[in-house]
Amino acid sequence: MLEKLAPILQNECRLEKDRLIVVGVSGGPDSLCLMEVLRQAGYPLLVAHFNHRLRPESDTEAAAVEALAARLKIPYAGGNEDVRAYAEAHSRSIEEAARHLRYSFLFEQARQRGAQAVAVGHNADDQVETVLMHFLRGAGLNGLKGMPYRTLLKVFDDSLPLVRPLLDVWRSETVAFCSANGLQVHYDPSNASLDYLRNRLRNALIPELESYNPKFRQAAWRAAQTLRADHELLQELLDQAWQTCVVSSDKDKVIFDESKLTTFPLALRRQLVRRAVETLLPGLESTYATLERAAAFLSDPAAKHADLAGGLRLLREGSCIYVSAMQVDLPMDHWPQMPLDQVQMKISIPGHVDLSDGWRLSGERPRSAARAREQADHNGDPLQVWLDAEKLPPSLELRARRQGDRFEPLGMDGHSQKLTDFFVNEKLPQRARGRWPLLCAGETIVWVPGYRPAHPYRLTPASQKVLHFIVTRSSENSVE
Numbered sequence: 017m018l019e020k021l022a023p024i025l026q027n028e029c030r031l032e033k034d035r036l037i038v039v040g041v042s043g044g045p046d047s048l049c050l051m052e053v054l055r056q057a058g059y060p061l062l063v064a065h066f067n068h069r070l071r072p073e074s075d076t077e078a079a080a081v082e083a084l085a086a087r088l089k090i091p092y093a094g095g096n097e098d099v100r101a102y103a104e105a106h107s108r109s110i111e112e113a114a115r116h117l118r119y120s121f122l123f124e125q126a127r128q129r130g131a132q133a134v135a136v137g138h139n140a141d142d143q144v145e146t147v148l149m150h151f152l153r154g155a156g157l158n159g160l161k162g163m164p165y166r167t168l169l170k171v172f173d174d175s176l177p178l179v180r181p182l183l184d185v186w187r188s189e190t191v192a193f194c195s196a197n198g199l200q201v202h203y204d205p206s207n208a209s210l211d212y213l214r215n216r217l218r219n220a221l222i223p224e225l226e227s228y229n230p231k232f233r234q235a236a237w238r239a240a241q242t243l244r245a246d247h248e249l250l251q252e253l254l255d256q257a258w259q260t261c262v263v264s265s266d267k268d269k270v271i272f273d274e275s276k277l278t279t280f281p282l283a284l285r286r287q288l289v290r291r292a293v294e295t296l297l298p299g300l301e302s303t304y305a306t307l308e309r310a311a312a313f314l315s316d317p318a319a320k321h322a323d324l325a326g327g328l329r330l331l332r333e334g335s336c337i338y339v340s341a342m343q344v345d346l347p348m349d350h351w352p353q354m355p356l357d358q359v360q361m362k363i364s365i366p367g368h369v370d371l372s373d374g375w376r377l378s379g380e381r382p383r384s385a386a387r388a389r390e391q392a393d394h395n396g397d398p399l400q401v402w403l404d405a406e407k408l409p410p411s412l413e414l415r416a417r418r419q420g421d422r423f424e425p426l427g428m429d430g431h432s433q434k435l436t437d438f439f440v441n442e443k444l445p446q447r448a449r450g451r452w453p454l455l456c457a458g459e460t461i462v463w464v465p466g467y468r469p470a471h472p473y474r475l476t477p478a479s480q481k482v483l484h485f486i487v488t489r490s491s492e493n494s495v496e
Contacts, residue, residue: 017049017053017185017189017193018053018056018057020184020185021053021057021181021182021184021185022057024165024181024184025054025057025059025181028165028166028181029133029135029165029166029177029179029180029181030166030177031059031132031133031179032132033057033058033059034060035060035131035132036060036061036062036129036130036131036132037054037059037060037061037062037131037132037133037134037135037179038061038062038064038093038122038125038126038129038131038133038134038135039051039054039061039062039063039064039134039135039136040064040065040066040118040122040134040135040136040137041063041064041065041081041085041137042065042077042081042137042202042204043065043077043080043081043201043202044137044201044202044203044204045187045190045191045193045194045201046137046138046139046142046182046187046190047136047137048084048137048190048194048199048201049137049182049185049189049190049193049194049199050135050136050137050181050182051063051090052193052194052197052199053181053193054135054181055088055090061090061091062090062091062092062093062125062129062131063081063084063085063090063091063092063093064092064093064094064095064121064122064125065077065078065081065082065092065093065094065095066094066095066096066097066117066118066121066122067094067095067096067097068096068097068099068114068117068118069096069097069098069099069100070099070100070110070114070206071204071205071206073202073205074096076202077202078094078096080200080202081094082094084199084200093125095121095125097117097121099113099114099117100113102116102117110212111212111213111214119134119169119172119178120172122134122136123169123172123173123176126173126176127173127176131176132176132177133166133176133177133178133179134176134177134178134179135178135179135180135181136178136179136180137180137182137190138163138180138182138183139182139183139185139186139187139189139190140182140183140184140185140186140187140233140237141186141187141218141233142163142183143162143163143183143237143240144222144233144236144237144240145214145217145218145222146162146163147159147160147161147162147236147239147240148217148221148222148236149213149214149217150162154303154304156304157243157246157247157250158247158290159301160239160240160243161240161243161244161246161247162183162240162243162244163180163183164180164244165179165180165181165183166178166179166180169298169299170294170298170299171298171299186233250287253284254284254287254288254291257280257284257287257288258288258291260276261273261276261277261279261280261288263336263350265292265295267296268296268340268341268344269296269338269339269340269341269344269346269347270292270295270296270338270339270340271336271337271338271347272288272292272336272337272338272339273335273336274332274335274336274337275335277314277337278314282311282314282315285310285311285314286307286310286311289302289307289310289314289324289330289339290302290307292339293306293324293325293326293328293339296328296339296340296341297326297328300325300326302324302325303325306324306325309322309323309324310322310324310330313330313332314330314337317332319332320332324339327341327342328340328341328342329341329342331346333346333445333448334350334351334443334444334445336350346447348372348373348447348448349372349373349374351448351452351466352371352372352375352377352399352452352453352465352466352487352489353371353372353373353375353448353451353452353453354371354372354414354415354416354451354452354453355370355371355372356372356451359415359416360413360414360415360416361413361414361415362411362412362413363377363379363412363413363414363455364379365379365380365381365412365483366378366379366380366381367379369414371453371487372451373489374489374490375487375488375489376487376488376489376490377414377453377455377465377485377486377487378485378486378487378488379412379483379484379485380483380484381405381481381482381483381484382402382482382484385479385480385481385482388402388475388479388482388484389402389475389477389479389482392475397486398465398466398467398468399465399466399486399487399488400484400485400486400487401463401465401469401484401485401486402475402482402483402484403462403463403469403473403474403475403482403483403484403485404473404474404475404476404479404481404482404483405479405481405482405483406479406480406481407472407473408457408462408473408483409457409458411457412455412456412457412462413455413456413457414453414454414455414456415453415454415456416450416451416452416453416454417435417449417450417452417454421434421435421436421454421461422434422435422461423435423438423461423464423470424461424470424471424472425438425464425467425468425470425471426468426469426470426471426474427468427471428471429471430471430472435454435461435464436449438464438467439452442467444466444467452464452465452466453465453487455485463485465485465487466487
């Protein structure tokens with residue numbers, strides 16, 4: 017057994033011989049086998065047993081594990097909680113509550129003692145049951161690949177891994193190993209109960225499937241191994257795509273650059289949304305229905321928002337797509353905005369005015385009108401503009417919008433429209449409109465930065481005096 021598991025411990029679980037491992041030991045054959053293999057391999061251990069207090073014999077089993085650890089001179093830690101009461105208080109199933117409390121205890125012990133990992137005894141039979149359970153729930157590749165040898169369960173800890181060294185070992189092998197090494201096994205009688213889904217798979221469905229294929233378990237295990245390799249390849253592609261199209265990511269939100277996100281195949285876009293959900297809500301499973309809603313949203317440029325799962329939403333604004341909780345205030349720093357304490361600022365030319373979050377509007381008088389006209393003709397930046405200075409008053413200002421503002425956009429030949437209608441037509445997000453900077457001459461809007469100048473102040477072949485304005489943002493304030 018040790019010879020079989022040594023490369024898995026080193027290469028798959030990436031365990032170091034000189035660092036502590038917290039081993040979850042229930043007293044059953046799998047966890048006892050894992051404990052003894054790690055002990056014989058020379059790893060420093062802490063035996064950790066969590067008493068779920070679900071059965072009359074739970075205290076006896078806890079005492080037996082503690083006594084075994086003492087006999088083997090392995091440090092021991094015990095924990096217990098009323099799982100049934102916790103499940104009722106938090107509206108969870110007994111299985112979910114037991115898992116949550118057990119792992120919370122194990123990871124707390126690992127943090128307190130500076131362990132390198134938490135190790136549990138999931139075996140090849142558990143892997144088959146897990147894959148079958150995910151298949152029945154309609155899982156995709158992420159579920160059908162089964163459990164990995166090493167993983168981060170971020171809901172419990174961001175950096176401490178959970179390792180499962182026995183995923184290639186069948187339950188019958190762990191029983192035989194315990195017998196050969198004189199380890200007294202305590203069997204949980206609830207494993208025979210059909211009240212739990214996993215037990216029904218183990219004791220009813222899998223035996224039925226083996227009547228069709230006597231080697232069903234081996235076939236399902238091999239399929240999981242193959243799909244795990246495929247999943248690793250997908251993760252490499254996903255990592256590259258994530259680096260390409262994610263503008264920023266933190267505990268509250270993930271921001272995608274839509275122009276880059278939409279260059280990827282639909283399947284990869286689904287996976288990017290799945291990763292965003294997992295980033296914000298570790299442990300939340302993205303269902304088929306959730307990913308289909310996301311796919312439909314991403315395929316419809318006119319869609320503004322869509323619900324995901326767990327209170328998360330997709331939101332499209334400008335060139336960005338957000339994944340965030342409903343109540344999260346989304347950032348404004350990628351737009352030029354008037355300072356919170358200013359609604360109007362005079363502009364000196366040449367000179368500049370500072371806006372919020374590192375944005376700035378600068379103005380100058382180009383020396384060559386001909387050169388300015390050429391630059392204007394080839395300008396592709398909506399955040400800069402060249403205007404006919406002779407048609408403008410000497411005093412200009414930058415201000416936020418006012419009720420009743422109208423605008424004569426370039427190209428409308430002098431026809432005006434409400435500024436609110438212009439913003440709607442240009443799809444400027446509503447929350448950005450109130451403090452959007454407007455270059456004005458008195459009450460008249462001369463330029464809406466990021467969009468268009470007013471038609472009367474455009475450059476013409478007859479323009480002899482020119483004003484140039486540009487809105488920029490300092491690089492240190494840019495979103496990474």
